[in-house]
Amino acid sequence: MAVFTRTTRNLIVRIEEFFDNIDLGLLVFREGVKAFLDKDMETFERHISKIEILESNADKLQRSIENEMITHSILPQHRSEVSSLIDVLDEIIDTIKSSLIEISIEMPVIPPSLNHGIETITEASVSAGQELIPAARAYFVAPYTVREKLLKVYFFESETDKLSRSIRKTIFQEMNDLDLAQKSHLRYIIHHIENISDTAQKAADILSGMAIKIIM
């Protein structure tokens, strides 16, 4: 009987910790990209080390949450959905880590005129992820509010798409001084940033269905 043991409390703490990790990961990504654009490589490397720790913690928490749910038969009817949600949230922090590492390896040359655009798109993409976390937390305590919270995720995802289209248009149609390889490289980096909001939208779709199921 889980209510008489620490299992329930421990699981709640772990779920909250997992969400904290994703939330922090998003902040680290935003600050990391900013540091790279400002050419502050020391701070950038510090953020990479930080994201590596956060990602590893998230993996451990993900595994322990899923193990705990199975071994103690917790949330039997919602277990698979909760696991899917946690998987897709983990995908966000995996994307963040791989994007920052790609940037650190490839060291893309970003023209200063694109700095503002990339900062804006990073902000929008990270915001989509950040708006997802309160919605995911709300699923466990106030499922009725989940869908309204998710509206912001969809909003920021579509903003990211628009910004990405506009910045790619600028790169390929207006910046004639860049060669094709550099243009493709920049598109690739933007695609990495965009991935965060796309994954957030994927999680929002799962969460939206989960909320309906639990309310009904």
Added chain:
Amino acid sequence: MILLFLVSGLFLGWSLGSNDAANVFGSAVGSKMISFRKAAIIASVFVILGAVLQGKGASATLDKLGAVNAIGGAFTAALAAAVTVHLMTKLTIPVSTTQAIVGSIIGWNLFTGNPTGSKALTQIVSTWISGPIVGAAIAILLYIALKAVKKKSGIHLVRFESWIRTSLIIVGAFGAFSLGANNIANVVGIFIPAFNLEGLNLGLFTLSSSQQLFLLGGIAIAAGILTNSENMMNVVGNQIVELSSEAALVVVFSQAIVLFIFSSSGLSSMITGIGLPPIPMVPVSSTQVMIGSIIGIGLYKGVRNINFGILGEIGIGWVATPVLSGLLTFFSLFFVKNIFGIDVGHKLTDLQEPAAANMAGQITGTGLSHILKYFLLSVLFAGIAAIIYFYFLERKKKREFRRSEERFWSNLK
């Protein structure tokens, strides 16, 4: 011969365990809140405790099978009821064991020329209607209330489910206790006057002759739960309407409330005391209240959620149970009387006593006492050993799992 007759009672106990355990733990197991193994162990332990500690003996039985005035007739009636319930369990149709017994008594009445009071027939038909309707109404109200409490409290889903699970276990244990206490009379009550066994000293307490029979009956019910109730639990908790965890709890609570309302004369007199009409003391079946409660939740969630195919089968099963049991009793009595030459009873007069009284003092020998004593002791020890074995097996599994997790993370580093 009496031991052979006792076997029919024990078979009825086994069938009762197979069918009626779903009333207690069906919604919990069907909704996956509790594993079948855990539910079966808890139900078995509490059924036995209920039967031994609070078993209502011959007095309750005399209302039912006790009306049959020959042991051969009682044996046949019990066997027919058991076969009917077993058949329904095979078809995974939850039915009322009491109605199977009432059907058997009507069959015996027809065979022996005794009149069947309209009361028994009214009882059967009224419970088909009153039980499910009241159960559905109470379940809807409870479900709305529980949903509102959950919404307002803002409790964490994990904690909420944990409380629901604990409540289901506690309510289920109580339910199993009363299942044993109330139904043991149907299983072995008729045989109590026929056995005069030596007291069974278990160290802390001594079991009287009737308690030993109750223990035997309790073990029969527990065997039914452990070996044959899983499918029925899944039908009840999963196939009529897909039950959520809170709906599973509502079903068992609604069942308990309805049974309390319709059996509490104190509550009825309290209501008449404040100038309201009395509650009719209609005998309701827990199976039918439970099915009604499940339908109520299905109706509240939307009619499309209800599996009408299974519901139709259950409805047919309810009508078929007393009819089949009655017919089976009637034809079995014919064979038992004419082929085996066993007295199955005759037309009742005011001077005649029921079968239980007729057999008093038939079995007394110390040999039987010893056989039963060693049998009960070995079953008890085997049960305790099995529970300890499973406990340590679970611990071992958890320990090995923890070690493999540690190895996984250390290898990853």
